[in-house]
Amino acid sequence: MTAIWMIVRYMLPLLLTGQPHPVDSYLDEEMPYLHEFYKSLHQHPELSLMEEQTSEKLAAELESIGYTVTRGVGGYGIVGILENGDGPQILYRTDMDALPMPEKTDLPYASQVTTMVNGSEVGTMHSCGHDMHMTTWVGTARYMAANKDKWSGTLMLIGQPAEEIGQGAKMMLDAGLYDKFGVPDYGLGLHCNPTIPTGQIGIADGYTMANTESIDIKVYGVGAHGASPHMSIDPIVIASMIVMDLQTIVSRNLKPTESAVITVGAIKGGTKHNIIPDEVGLQLTVRTYTEEVRQMIHRRIKEVSRGIAIAAGLPEDKMPEVIIPDVFTPANYNEPALTATIQEVASKAIGVENVVYAEPQMVGEDFARYGSTEDKVPTVLYWLGTVPQERMESHDLPGLHSPFYYPEIETTLRTGIKVNTEVLIDLMKK
Ligand SMILES: [Zn+2]
Ligand SMILES: [Zn+2]
Incomplete structure (x- = not known):
């Protein structure tokens, strides 16, 4: 089934147009590297406020492709800047933390890691898909660095700690993220979705999280x-x-x-x-x-x-x-004009049928903070579909934070990277 799916997904557009999508051609070369990067992150999860190795891995990766990286921006937060002429500055965030729960998937690359929490060893797992967020982020960073002729502006890639406990975004902003690195013109983020098929993204404007x-x-x-x-x-x-x-x-x-x-x-x-x-x-x-x-x-x-x-x-x-504590996670507001741009660009990149409406939810996400400062940065957090074809057919759909949750790697990565790079290039076109 997967083989047929892959043919339909990638070969059919090629046969029809005679040309693969330029990002897809680039990714053909990159995929083995990114698969390994993903699996390595998946096998080495770290809990909130403990993202030492993970953040170092991301920082080293960005440095190796020409980004100027600052470590320790709010705990293990990192900021990678790539300047490339005049134009907007765009923040793109990934989170880095995993959850204290043993993995129960049968994947060959399942996590075996345990972490000492309050005196006892607990299994540790990327069951919220932050490993996929990081790999998509790295794939996007690599494409943008290798294709500087296509855009003009400043990329501000941030690796955020402690999303699962709602603290990381505040830690980075309190550490002077906008004072030290500049207030971005736009902010972009994504989150894996456990019910949207891989190959699609879900998006809505206005309030989408509470x-x-x-x-x-x-x-x-x-x-x-x-x-x-x-x-x-x-x-x-x-x-x-x-x-x-x-x-x-x-x-x-x-x-x-x-x-x-x-x-x-x-x-x-x-x-x-x-x-x-x-x-x-x-x-x-x-x-x-x-x-x-x-x-x-x-x-x-x-x-x-x-x-x-x-x-x-x-x-x-x-x-x-x-x-009532003073500190709370603010509602996520997807700025309508930026949302419309992403919908339009994503429709061209992955097909209009693969850009679906995602109903607002009452869950929280501290990504919202990047658009909630007095600077009122327009931000959008979209959903990245991750459900493998066989799971859609079997109706076996574990949610995020389930010990059985895992994203399909190949199509999910390609979709996220294609949407991100095309959106960034559109916002920073020459
Ligand atoms: Zn989570
Ligand atoms: Zn999450």
Whole structure:
């Protein structure tokens, strides 16, 4: 099946036009190198904030092809600059970290790595596809360096640490990414997608990923013997009522055409069957797109919690505490004009039928930060299809962060590199 697919995918356009796509011809030579590069990254995953070898591998790679590389820009963050005359400066980001989970694919190049986390050895795996992000990034970097006659401007390639814990982009920006290397005119990124077939990309403009924040509620009460509830003000009952009332915020307070999620992911309280505790903790994840909705949800969480506590008869000094951290991952906004450019260029590069609409999601991605500074850099994060043909047919589609997830290498790499290089060249055309 794969062989037939490859013939249709690459030979048919050749037969019809008599000419392979110029990027494809170039990639024919590059592919063995990039396959090995990918497999090596896949077999040597490193967890968030530990990307020492990975970042060094990327830095050395860029240096070997003429980029000026700065290491240590926010943890193991790296910046590779390639100046090539007048023109726009374009940021293109890859993330570098893997996840603490044992790989369960049967791939011959499956990761066997374990990492010490909190005193125990845990399996470590690139189950979010960041190894594919890095290889696509390297392939793009190599093509751009080898084809400097085709474009004019400055490439700003960044290797970002700690995406999985939502910290890396902030670390790089706080380390002076834009002050030291200049504010880019555009920002580009991609993420592997576990349901889009390899050979395609998915894209949409506007908000495509959510503001992501963790909120804690500390619910207080008056403890007592479980057989004497009349001597208590039971925080377990109060917390339960808060959980139920939180369900009405999205359904009753939010405009029906807007989106938000409030999930209570953890309730922690009590020690034993027959003791009414005096404190219960709730852990929430809150997802929104706009600042207005975000503020409304904060206000309603506080009002609902306080209202239920007052109704239970708690005094002012035992009102629930709603703890909202200052730092959160902002929503990803795909700037419409840049999105339209990418759609148009990608349609020419890989075929209009291979550029699909990807529904917005309520997941978070800290790539959003590069477009969320006061500089308002237009940015786009698109989805790169990775699902191998046989998986599409079997409907066996493991999601990201599944121990069974893996991207198909050949077509995924070609598609990502072709789209990236054509978009960069279009934005920096002479
Ligand atoms: Zn992930
Ligand atoms: Zn990821």
